[in-house]
Structures are given as C-alpha cells and as structure tokens.
Amino acid sequence: MQPTYRHVSQAPTLPGSTAPQEEFDVAALYAGPLTDGSAAGPAVQLDEKLRQAYFWIVNHAIISPHYDLEFAEGPSASFQLGDSKARLTLPSGQSYSSFVLVPLLTFAVRRRCLLVGGPGRGKTASAILMGVLAGYPLRDVRRAMQHGHPQLTISDLLGTPLPGDLIKAERMADIDVAWRTWLGMRVKIVDEYNRIPTRTQSALLTLMSDGYAEVFDQVYESADSAWYLTANDDAGGGTYQVIEALKDRIDVVVHALAFNSRFLGELQERVEQRLRPEEVVPPEIVFTEVEHDRMYAEILRVPLPVEVRRRLEFFSAQFELLETAGEQFEYRTKDTAKLAGVDVHLLSASETGRDRIADLGAQTLGGLSVRSLQSVLTYAKALAYFRGRPEVGLDDLAAVLPFVLHDKLGQDEQAPALDEPAQRPYRTDRVSWIRSLFERACAEYDRLDLDVNDPVGDLLAQFELGLDTVDEPEVEKRLAAIESLLGDWSRNRKLYGHVYDDALALKYLHQRYVNYRAWLRWKT
C-alpha cells in the first residue's frame, strides 16, 4: 500500500514505546492496514495521536526539513564544515523541527505562541493547520483569523454593539454586543500582531491574559485557547510598538527557518497541482474538544523529577543578582536598577570580584519571571508527553528553554563574555545562546556536585518535614547550622546568582525558626 496525501504515520511513531501484539484475534482480521475513520476502531493514545499529527504536518503540509530540536540516544556523529568550523550534528535519537513541534505543543497545552520570520515562510499556514487540528472547518479558521492592521479597532477585534440598542438604551448594561465568533474558538490566530494599534493591543492583552473581552460594559468569557500570533520582525517592529505586557504574555517564540533550496521541486509540484494541505487534514489527527481537554490533563500529570527541577532552579538563579543595585540584600537585583531607570549594563560593569566572563548573570539585563518559569515547566511536560517519556528529562527541559525564554531573557549585548570568539554568534542566535547558558549552568551544577552535596537543599527538606515535634534545642541547632553555613560562605565564596538565592532561602528558614522559637518560649 503506497502512502497518499491523507496518509497518517502508522503507530507506533516511536518504535519501542508500545508492546508488540502477540495474539491475533478474529477482529484483527479486519483491522489494518486500512482504516474506515470510524471512532469504533482501537483507541489511539493521545500522545501517539499528537505524534501522528506532527509527522503528518512535516511529511505532507509544511516543508520544514530542519531537525533543530536534537535528541541523542547514544553517540551522535558530528562534522565541522567551512572556515568557521560550523558544527553539523547527526542526532542519534528521534529529533524534530521546532517550527512544527513548538506550535503543536502550544496547541496541546493551550498557550500562546509567537511565530516569527520573514514573509512567506509558512507562519500563517502553520497556525491555520492548528485550527484545523482542533476540528474547525478550514473556512471557519480562515474567517476567524484576525489580521493586524493600523486601523484595527477594539470593535473590529472583539464585537460590535447592536445599533438599535445604541439608540434605545438608557444604560450601558442594556446594550447587547454582537461578539465576534473567533472569541469562542479553541484556537485563536492573530496575524501580524505587531501592526495592531496600541489601544487595540490592550484589549487583546486582556483577552490573552485574563480570558475575557469587554465592550460597552458587556463581558465575554473566552474559553482556554491556543494562541498563535505572527510577526515578520521578532524585535516587535512594524507599524506599532508591541506593548511589553503583551509580549510578556507570549509563552513561546519560534522561528520560521529559511527555505531549503533542495526542496524547490516539492514546492513546484504544489503550485502545479494546486495542492493545499490544510484542505485535506486526515480526520485521524483531528482532536475533539474532549480529547483536547484530556490531553492537557495528561500532560500536566507528567512528573517532573526533583533532580531535573533542581537544575532549572540553579539555572534560573543565575540572572537576577546585581550587587551594586541596592544596599539591602534583598534589593541587590537587576529589577531594582530597572525600576530606578538605571542602565543595568552600566551598573553591572562596575561590579568587581566576580569573573564576568564565567558569570552567566553578567550576560543578561534581567532575571526570569514567574510566568516564564511556569511556561518552561508546562512546555517541558508537553515535550516529554509528546516523546512518550514517563517523566520530564533533562533533555526535554533543555530543548524547550530557548523557545520559552527567547523573549524573556534580555541579553546584555555588551557583556564581555559575548566578545569571546566562540560566543560572538550568540548576539544574533538567541536560541543557541540560551541553550549554551543552560549547558554551562548544568556544568557548574555538576562541578559543585549539588546532586550529592546540597546543604541548603538538606535544610529546606528538613524544614518541609514539619515543626510539630521539634523542640527548642533542636531549633537552636538548626539556627546554628544556618548561621554556620552563611559564615562559611562569607569567608570563602563570591556572591554568584545561585549563592544569592540560597542565602535568601537560608534567611527565610532562619526567620521561620526564629518565629517558631518565639512561639515555643511563649507556650512554655
């Protein structure tokens, strides 16, 4: 049987993830290789269905022969090409195209994805495919897509008050609003969002972040949705500056990579034969609303091991510290400097004592927000789910970080580390820069042997056990341990980001024990 355009990759798309069927039943006589598309067939696992959707898109819909999300299962061959020694790796594990996978994961977890890249790279086509995967007819998806333009008003975007009500109504509450149908859809597409006027962007922000729209005192509660925004310029250019709050609500950013000229023949055929892949999405890979909900719930249940989470904690601790920004310990952060309107780079350059080339924090203008860390956790779980892994692995986390933190981790382009010849490309290649930051953070984590020797982690774990049976001598002992640890650090250690966070954690613990000791004394 030859593949056709409607062909969906046969399960299992990850060989080895399901046990082979040993027995043959009469019913199996009629099962496979063809399917009748009915729901009565054997139930497909949703992670398998998600993989089938991915492979259908890369095989039939979007010409993206890039495997930039690399995974290794054993040694991978690599080659250095050209004078710049550009490394080309041939991954030994199943690897993926970020331009297809990241929007698909966004669909699975209903988050907000920004697709950036030059015109005609398939950004909008990719977003439309996600709408079709959600089960909407192609015509509805196209009609529901919002096109950013300088004249786009809030009414255009959200809904129009009924003209009759506008004349007759005596109160705002009497005005009915004809809400735009796209507000109720599970997939929302805003094309060229950076061409939307600032005031309309604010209305969009409310809808994206809080899930409701407001016009003439009327409120429309929108369902949880996967959002796809496209922009031709990821720097936020275009007719209007994108407001920071709106950019901050975007969970993930993915690049439409350049077209590979070797695939022009494929493009030629599509032109000649008038092929439109979005019109022939196979029903097997369309997700019903119930499946969509179930898939999201299953993704959230994928466990994140403590060992993996600790590495993310260590990584995220690197960036906020700015010793010269404040006097009190808690205020020695880049946030303090930014709130004061002071150039973080200038303050950072005046710091002494630390190795500014080795210090990862010296390469950024800010730290990581809680929202961005939530996005990291969600996407890491989604990727592990997609890969059929029982729990989130370090490779899942490392793979999603660059896309989630793409616009969240502001680079200090004048950082001395970026003058190093090997690191110069990081000024333009944001994805590789974040990936290298994480790799170096992990290397430092290993050097410090924190998986084995983590006194702050031990103290926190001890505290987590509860204070019910802890008496005053034990509290004194623990307080002494905290003070002793900080005493050691004050003599021997420079203040790096992770030490700063650990010191604040120790202060937190100290305070909790002090309060508990006061309560014990009062009780007796």
Place this chain on the structure above:
Amino acid sequence: MTPFQAALAAGRDRYNARFRLAKHRSRQLDANAFLDHLRQDVGPAVNAAAAQGGDPVAVTEALVDLAFATHGRPPAGLAQLLPALARFVAAEPRRVAVTMANALHHLESGGDAPSWIAAMTAVAPMVESTEELLDAGGVAAWRHGLAVLRASALDTARRLRPEVLTVLLGASEVDSSDPWRAPGEAGTPRLRVVRRVGQFRGFGGTFARPPLVFTSGGRWHASDGHETWRIHVDRFGTSLNRVAQVPPDASSSGLSLSRDGTVQFGQSSLEVPELAGATSWATLDNTLAATTPWTHAITFVAWTP
C-alpha cells in the same frame, strides 16, 4: 447514466482535486490505470449496492476513498467480492469495504484468498447483519489458512447459526479438542505425519539454522538460536510469529520419540525415518513435533483420524 457515473459527476471537482493530491505523493499513480480501476472494479460495486437501496453518493465516496488509500491497487479479489456483498455495502459502505480489503490483505500472506472469497459469496445471502457477516468471515479465514485465528474463530463459530456454519465448515458444530480433525470428521485415530512447517531463510523461509522445537505456555515454539517464533498450526494452516524468548514447558502428553525415529503413543507406534537422530522434540495434547539437523522444517506427528 449509472448511479456510479452520476455520483462521480456530482463530486467531479472534489474527486479530481483528490486525484491530484494522490498523484503528488505517488508518482507511479497512473491516471488511465486509476480510471480503469474505477470503471471496472468500483463502478460495478457501487451500482450493485445502489440496486440494493444504498446511497450511490455515500457508497462511491467510501469506495473511491478506498481506491485512493490503495492507490488503485486493492487486494486481489475485492472487486469480485464487493458486488456479492452488495446488501451489506449498501448499508455500511465504508466499514464493509475497508474490513473486506483488510481481510484479503491478511489472507494474501498466509491464507487461501480465492477460497475465502468463494465462502463469503456463498454465505452472504444467508447472513442477516454486517456483524454476522464479519463473524462468518473470521471463521472462514481460519478455515482457509489463517491458523493464527483458530482460538478466536472457534469461539466465534459458536455464535453462528448452524446453517451458516455448515456452509463455512461443512459441519453444523465445531470441536476444539483435536486441531487435526476437520469439523464433523469421523474415523479411528492413528499415528500419522500431519504437517511440516518451516523452511531455510535463504529460500524464503523463516529459520536461519535448523530450529529446535519446544512448548511454552501450552503453545508451540521454535528457535534457531537467534530468534524465537510462536507456531500456530492446525489442519487448515500454519503461521509463525516472532516473539521474545520464552521458557520451555515440560512435555506432558503420552507421545514419545526414540532415537531411531519411532513415534510411540500407548501401544501404537509409527516409524518416521526422517526423524532419526532428532535434535529436539516436544509434545502437546495429541501431537508430537520434532526437528533434525538435516532440515529446517519441523515435523508434526499426531494421533488423529
């Protein structure tokens, strides 16, 4: 204009667009050959189903989908079978067409597809529902070579009406105790060679080296030292499925094999010279299986009529 031609004309643009898509993915798809397939195979099936009250548009849609899915090359015999099942195609076009194509696909690799088609054609006027048709098809597939279906086909046979079973098996009831006895067959049991299974991989068979045979979990298995297979074997057919390594059972039936190739069962014996110097033998119920260093085949000897 036939119902099929009318249905094609109604969806002309859509079908043409779909053909372009299929052509895009498979360059060997030939427009003329595909049209011939529609004209000679799909058309009669649609017209027959329409004559039985089916919606020609729905039937055409289902059968043309199948034609695209198989690139105009459906399993041999499907074109003959579908008009014979017109009543069921009319009722559930997509389901019946796809299930029959899948069944023929499985029968092509290990069964006797023409005999199965003949059995289905014979039984079609007697069955009342698609479910009963599919049950009959499962039993017929076992009868015509798919030994792997034996256990579930025997269960299914008990659901079928006696007259249907008689057409399929020549008997109105089945007996699962002896895998070598045909349903309804009488006669005095005796020792005899009932089957030889397996061949050298170099000649298109399964085993890279002469295998050893054993039972595990009450089922036949064989290993050539590299891989292990489960053997499904009975009067009607044979199939081998690769499995993970499994622990052997202890032999438990009264059959035995001596070094000179004599099979003994109670007072009866059978000389099988080719089994002299056997490298392995095992028994299961009324059957003994043995291997030798000189052939890649496993010889089955049974106490059966």
